[in-house]
Amino acid sequence: MANNWELGRFLDTLRFFQTLPFVGTLEPLRPVLLPLLPDLFKPPAYRGSGLVVVMGATGRTGQAVVKTLLGQGYAVRSVVRDRAKAERLLPPDPFLEIVVADVTQPLPADVLQGSRAVINCVGAKVQPNPNAPPPGLEIVGASPEAVEFEGMRHLLERAQPYFQSQPNTYPLFDYRYPTPPLKEVWGALDDVVMGGVSASQFYLKDHSALFTGVVSTANSGGFVSIRTRNLTPPLNLQGYTGIQLRVRGDGQRYKFFLRSDPAWDGVGYAISFDTVADQWITVELPFSHFIPVFRARTAPSAPPLNVGQIYSLQLMLSKFEYDGALNPRFRPGTLSLEIESIQAYGNLPLPRIIQVSSAGVTRPQQANLDPKEQPLAVQYNKELGGLLTWKLAAENMLRQSGLPYTIVRPCGLTDQSGGRELRLDQGDRLMGSLSREDLAAFLASLLNLPMACYRTMEVVATDQAAEAYPNWAVRLAQLASDRP
Ligand SMILES: NC(=O)c1ccc[n+]([C@@H]2O[C@H](COP(=O)([O-])OP(=O)(O)OC[C@H]3O[C@@H](n4cnc5c(N)ncnc54)[C@H](OP(=O)(O)O)[C@@H]3O)[C@@H](O)[C@H]2O)c1
Incomplete structure (x- = not known):
């Protein structure tokens, strides 16, 4: 056994922790030491907020969510259909992992391993087509039934055994x-x-x-x-x-x-x-x-x-x-x-699946609404393969899954920059829009809010600037829980 004190190990320890024991951090000496020892001030590579799986990470909301999560110290596993697209669109980051999967098929068995939650931003693809019958929109690729409903079934097939096996834990x-x-x-x-x-x-x-x-x-x-x-x-x-x-x-x-x-x-x-x-x-x-x-x-x-x-x-x-x-x-x-x-x-559950659904999902079945006042997705739900109907069916499956979830139904999404105060509501009445950037920040906040569990809510931007530190816990507490 060694019994000579080693200066080298002592210096390695100081370098790793960027400190002087009993004196404190090397921070005040940064201007002097940085040019001599640039590695000394390298930020630590680990950001401690845990691993979150983002489904549909190459979509416009998915990209905003990935960016927000990486910025807030999460590691992210992006589930995408196209690796090359993901490498092109997502920021290079040592804590960003890419997994290729199509939600219309069973998902890889280990897609959730090590994660604390999933944010599901997958949606059936709708695109303008001037040759399509009114409203000039069409579904491309798999049907809403396959993407929204079968996609949820495939996600739950992995999420139920994985999250139920570790109730209320957060893997650090x-x-x-x-x-x-x-x-x-x-x-x-x-x-x-x-x-x-x-x-x-x-x-x-x-x-x-x-x-x-x-x-x-x-x-x-x-x-x-x-x-x-x-x-x-x-x-x-x-x-x-x-x-x-x-x-x-x-x-x-x-x-x-x-x-x-x-x-x-x-x-x-x-x-x-x-x-x-x-x-x-x-x-x-x-x-x-x-x-x-x-x-x-x-x-x-x-x-x-x-x-x-x-x-x-x-x-x-x-x-x-x-x-x-x-x-x-x-x-x-x-x-x-x-x-x-x-x-x-812990004993308080946190959301395990945060589902991006849509405002309007219950409206195709509401006979008393004036269609002309409704968004196109509501007016043309049938022509769009029952998009909102299948989104609602996916919500129902999630509500019955037994897992802690949050369902967020955004109004129309824009690519404008964020910073707007958001309004939450229930009853599927909201009209308007919000930016994907603001939606992403809201979705990320829900990860740490027990109060978000078992709630379904619509969300829209107001014309007010956002508060610096919105108190989501209080605002979520004012909403009804889906569980009586
Ligand atoms: N756009 C709106 O105004 C609006 C309003 C309310 C609610 N929403 C809902 O909000 C969510 C996000 O909307 P968005 O406008 O940001 O969507 P988006 O840009 O169209 O992204 C949809 C994502 O879903 C992925 N996807 C589609 N089919 C898939 C499949 N079979 N397997 C795996 N991934 C698949 C797409 O993959 P690729 O990148 O490979 O195409 C894409 O990443 C959607 O659920 C949407 O329905 C949208």
Whole structure:
């Protein structure tokens, strides 16, 4: 076992976390250091909001949704019919994955693996044709029945088993499936920063990741850990109860930390958990049980953990528990903690399928409406292959699926720039339009709103400018739930 302190590892640690322990971030030194060490200030590659599947990502709404999600820190799996079109239209991004599938056929078995939700922007293609009978529009390609209705059936065929098998969880790191490069996200943070000689590593195996190394109590040391660089944007885990780990350990007691402050050396919130040697176990770490800790001392006067703003995660094996007490299950030497997944778990469901439907879906069957006052899609529903009728049938199938969903029925969509206040309504009466950009921002907001579940709503733009921080939770609460 090495027992010489290593300057090289100490500097690597500082470089990875862009910090000086006990001093803080290198940010004030940026102007001096940037020209000398440009890599030092490279932003971390992981954006921590989870993986969202966007169906119909090469469509005009789909593209706006992909762009919005990538900008908000999500990884995106785009499901498209045409890879070349996707590569041409979607922004190059290491967190954008492209999967080719046609919704009129069964979808690939693993299309949802590792994801937290789906935003479905698929729609039967309608295009102008001056030679077509009034209104001069025609359906191209598969029929509305095949795209809207069969498409929903194929989506639910994958979504029901996948989402039902993991109720109300949000995979933060799921090493059973490909994830962002480990080395960009997690770095070793061992007692080398305090003069110790312990050394840990974290690497990917086939369907898991392994935290391993050697912990030594030489030079007053005695801990190894892996910590994420600060996540940008920070994770919002409101609505969840805690963190769930799926791990196979070595019988020792480990600590898990969360930080709700971007400062390097601020208060961390810790919880200890025991592992069972060589056995896979599921460990639940409720947020209410995390204790504030500052440099291994409890900090009772610290503010409570802000779960709406989690900047970093850390796993640690330490000789110490808290306030100088010894870890009763610690033994110096090699350690092994294999990790399958780190997820948030909770008791409030979040939408798993966000369906872009359409205003007007119930109107073809409303006898009392004056057709001349209705949009073309309503007036010519029959000529357009029953487009709205099949969209409504798809909605009904989703409402009966048992999955948490949100159905959004936009009025006419435009490619104008966004920034308008949106109005939500129910009863299928709204007329007007909204931009795909505003719709995309709204759809992305729904991902984190338990209040959005089991609701169907129409949406239209108003002529007001949008509020900077619209309170969607309050506005959704004013709408009726589909569930009595
Ligand atoms: N346009 C409006 O004014 C309006 C109003 C209310 C509601 N809506 C609804 O809002 C949604 C988005 O509208 P949009 O105007 O942005 O649509 P869009 O540009 O026509 O995009 C539709 C998407 O669906 C995909 N798609 C069609 N058939 C498919 C199939 N068999 N398999 C896989 N993907 C398929 C298309 O793929 P390709 O890219 O390969 O063609 C495209 O990506 C649609 O559901 C639409 O009905 C639209």
